[in-house]
Amino acid sequence: xxxxxxxxxxxxxxxxxxxxxxxxxxxxxxxxxxxxxxxxxxxxxxxxxxxxxxxxxxxxxxxxxxxxxxxxxxxxxxxxxxxxxxxxxxxxxxxxxxxxxxxxxxxxxxxxxxx
Numbered sequence: 434x435x436x437x438x439x440x441x442x443x444x445x446x447x448x449x450x451x452x453x454x455x456x457x458x459x460x461x462x463x464x465x466x467x468x469x470x471x472x473x474x475x476x477x478x479x480x481x482x483x484x485x486x487x488x489x490x491x492x493x494x495x496x497x498x499x500x501x502x503x504x505x506x507x508x509x510x511x512x513x514x515x516x517x518x519x520x521x522x523x524x525x526x527x528x529x530x531x532x533x534x535x536x537x538x539x540x541x542x543x544x545x546x547x548x
Contacts, residue, residue, distance in 0.1 A: 488547070492526050497548045499523065500539050 488496070491512075498508040509519035523535070532538045542548050 486530060486545075486547070488526070488529070492522065492529075493547065495519070495522050495526060496538065496542050499535055500542050500548055 494512065495508065498511060503511065505516050505519050505523070509516045512519065514522075523538075527533065527535075527538055530538065530541055532541050
């Protein structure tokens with residue numbers, strides 16, 4: 434870890450923090466590019482008539498908590514289930530919607546207006 438350096442105003446600045454911040458900006462821009470690609474890929478996935486994707490109300494609640502930014506632990510507590518069970522449900526939802534992780538699930542849910 435690099436030593437903090439001084440900025441113009443005399444406030445210490447951690448160079449690792451700046452590098453990590455830039456990496457976060459890069460990953461956010463990559464996520465937006467992936468969202469556009471995913472939008473194109475998923476547009477033909479299911480007919481417009483199947484907009485509910487055969488999700489149960491419980492699965493929709495899991496998606497809503499994930500989109501809201503709750504951690505698996507917080508989400509599991511709100512649902513009254515264990516963390517491994519929550520992760521298992523989340524994994525099955527991802528399989529059902531043909532997405533590979535939580536970020537893709539969030540992008541998919543927002544784009545398809547599942548919540």
